[in-house]
Amino acid sequence: MRDRLNQRTSGRWDAIxxxxxxxxxxxxxxxxxxxxxxxxxxxxVAAAKNDANVAQRDSLHMEDAERHLALAEKELDDNGKQxxxxxxxxxxxxxxxxxxxxxxxxxxxxxxxAYLRKARRDxxxxxxxxESAVLRARALEAEQTERGLELTLGGVLFxxxxxxxxxxxxxxxxxxxxxxxxxxxxAVLVEGYTDDRGAEDYNIDLSKRRAESVxxxxxxxxxxxxxxxxxGLGPAFPVASNDTAVGRQKNRRVQIVILEPxxxxxxxRR
Amino acid sequence: xxQSRLLMRGSLAFAGLVVLAGSGCAHDTAVAARSGIATGRxxxxxxxxxxxxxxxxxxxxxxxxxxxxxxxxxDDGYLTSAIRLAEEATVEAQLVKAIAARxxxxxxxxxxxxxxxxASELRTMTTEAAEERMQ
Numbered sequence: 001m002r003d004r005l006n007q008r009t010s011g012r013w014d015a016i017x018x019x020x021x022x023x024x025x026x027x028x029x030x031x032x033x034x035x036x037x038x039x040x041x042x043x044x045v046a047a048a049k050n051d052a053n054v055a056q057r058d059s060l061h062m063e064d065a066e067r068h069l070a071l072a073e074k075e076l077d078d079n080g081k082q083x084x085x086x087x088x089x090x091x092x093x094x095x096x097x098x099x100x101x102x103x104x105x106x107x108x109x110x111x112x113x114a115y116l117r118k119a120r121r122d123x124x125x126x127x128x129x130x131e132s133a134v135l136r137a138r139a140l141e142a143e144q145t146e147r148g149l150e151l152t153l154g155g156v157l158f159x160x161x162x163x164x165x166x167x168x169x170x171x172x173x174x175x176x177x178x179x180x181x182x183x184x185x186x187a188v189l190v191e192g193y194t195d196d197r198g199a200e201d202y203n204i205d206l207s208k209r210r211a212e213s214v215x216x217x218x219x220x221x222x223x224x225x226x227x228x229x230x231x232g233l234g235p236a237f238p239v240a241s242n243d244t245a246v247g248r249q250k251n252r253r254v255q256i257v258i259l260e261p262x263x264x265x266x267x268x269r270r
Numbered sequence: 271x272x273q274s275r276l277l278m279r280g281s282l283a284f285a286g287l288v289v290l291a292g293s294g295c296a297h298d299t300a301v302a303a304r305s306g307i308a309t310g311r312x313x314x315x316x317x318x319x320x321x322x323x324x325x326x327x328x329x330x331x332x333x334x335x336x337x338x339x340x341x342x343x344x345d346d347g348y349l350t351s352a353i354r355l356a357e358e359a360t361v362e363a364q365l366v367k368a369i370a371a372r373x374x375x376x377x378x379x380x381x382x383x384x385x386x387x388x389a390s391e392l393r394t395m396t397t398e399a400a401e402e403r404m405q
Contacts, residue, residue, distance in 0.1 A: 061364070087354045094361045101368040108375035115382035122389035126396045133400045 033082050037089035038072045041096075045069050048096035053103030061102065065095035134182060140175060147268050148186070148259040151176060152239075153214070157254060163209035165217060173214065176256060177221030187265035188228045189257040190215045195248035196235040208232025214254050229265040237270065299349040306356035307344065310337045313363035322366035325373045333362035 045065045048054050054062065072088035075081065131149065135142050142151045153176075157169040165173075180188055192207030192214075211230035219225045240247035259268050314333055322330045340355035 064361075084354075087358070091357060091361055094358075094365055098361065098365045098368045101365065101372045105368065105372040105375040108372065108379040112375065112379040112382040115379070115386040119382070119386040119389035122386070122393040126389070126393040129393070129396045129400050133403065 032079055033076055033085050035076055035085075037086045038069075038076050041069055041072060041089035041093040044093040044096045048100045048103075051100055051103055053107045054099050055103075059099075061095045061099035065092045065099065068092035068095060131183070134179060140172075140179065142258075145257075147189075147257050148263065149257070151256040151258070153254045153256065154249075157214075158210055161206070163206065163213050165213050170217070173217045174221055177218050177223050180218065180223045180227075180258065183258055184224075185261050186227075187259045187263065187268075188218075188223070189255075189259060189265050189268055190218070190228060190230045191255045191257065191270070192230070192232045193237065193239075193251060193253050193255065194234050195251040196238070196242040197248065200234055204232050204234035206232070207234050210254060214256070227265070229269070231269055233270060296349070299353070300344070303340075303344050303349045303352040303356065306353045306360070307337065307340050310340065310356040310359040310363065313360045313367075317363040317366040317370070320367050321370045321374070322363070325370040326366045329362060329369070330366045333359045333366060336362065 045062075048062060048065065068088045068091035072085055072092060075085040075088060128144070132142075140151055142149050144150075153169075153172060157165055157172070159166060180186075190211045192209075192211035194203040194207050196203075208231065211232050215228050215230040218228060235242070235251070238247075238251045239253070240250035242248050242251060257268065259265060310333075314330070314337060317330055317333070336355055336359040340352045340359060343349075343352035343355055
């Protein structure tokens with residue numbers, strides 16, 4: 001009797017348990033996670049990955065975005081918690097957004113520096129136009145070389161075998177000085193040269209003294225002393241043949257190099 | 271009898287291990303939550319320092335209040351919540367910083383474009399004036 005009662009009770013319990021399990025399974029089965037946040041995050045990550053600007057900046061945020069997207073996908077596959085899924089999806093989408101925004105920033109930065117490069121080129125061009133206009137106005141001949149603007153002062157500046165400037169040189173050098181003062185940012189190299197007649201040591205010394213004379217007169221004309229370096233190179237770097245009188249005349253010269261902005265005079269010495 | 275005592279001892283030891291392991295885990299999680307909050311605080315300060323308040327004030331405020339939520343969750347012992355909130359606050363602050371950088375770059379680009387236009391206009395004018403004078 002008791003056994004039978006037991007049996008009946010346990011049978012009822014079995015039924016209840018089964019029903020409960022069935023309900024739980026049913027509820028769990030029905031209540032699968034809402035994948036909306038994941039879908040949105042996946043689209044955001046894909047869009048950032050395809051964004052041409054993103055590749056140029058750091059990939060750290062893209063890595064984070066993909067890591068969180070994978071976690072979100074796993075949560076979805078495991079039918080885990082909606083809260084966790086939404087969190088991971090939010091993290092993935094936001095990291096992708098950071099990557100995208102940083103990509104836009106680097107694109108604009110690159111565009112800005114390209115504009116500034118062009119502006120600098122135009123400004124330099126304007127400077128050259130003004131320089132050559134001033135040179136023409138002062139009747140000076142100059143040549144643009146890679147060291148800077150080079151003015152060649154002919155051999156009539158000095159007496160024969162002397163470092164003393166002729167009186168006529170004063171006017172020329174006053175013009176040059178005015179030009180140098182206008183270009184106050186730029187260092188100046190004064191180089192003396194001779195022809196190849198005579199002893200080389202003597203010629204180097206003579207060319208040095210001549211360059212020093214020119215430098216002294218420029219300083220007298222208010223050009224800053226610390227801007228100018230004088231150098232004597234003797235017969236080196238001839239600009240014409242030393243076999244003819246005309247050629248030798250051309251080689252006896254003083255060159256004034258107005259260096260490119262920012263270039264120190266010492267570094268530009270030959 | 272002896273067997274059951276042994277079994278009891280064994281299960282006690284096991285339970286102890288479980289508790290220990292559990293508390294170890296909780297400890298690790300608390301450390302992770304604290305370090306997550308510190309990271310979030312740094313990210314917010316970083317965004318603020320990079321003019322985030324100027325370019326995305328609402329988003330910066332949202333990141334700030336999420337970090338406060340994370341701190342409250344940590345105080346109440348909701349460690350995984352604290353970690354998630356801190357993580358979200360961090361990435362939100364990073365986004366604020368990125369937006370500030372983007373908007374600044376945009377403004378610089380516009381300004382540089384103007385400078386470039388001015389420079390090219392000046393060059394054209396100067397060249398024309400010089401040519402006119404030469405004639």
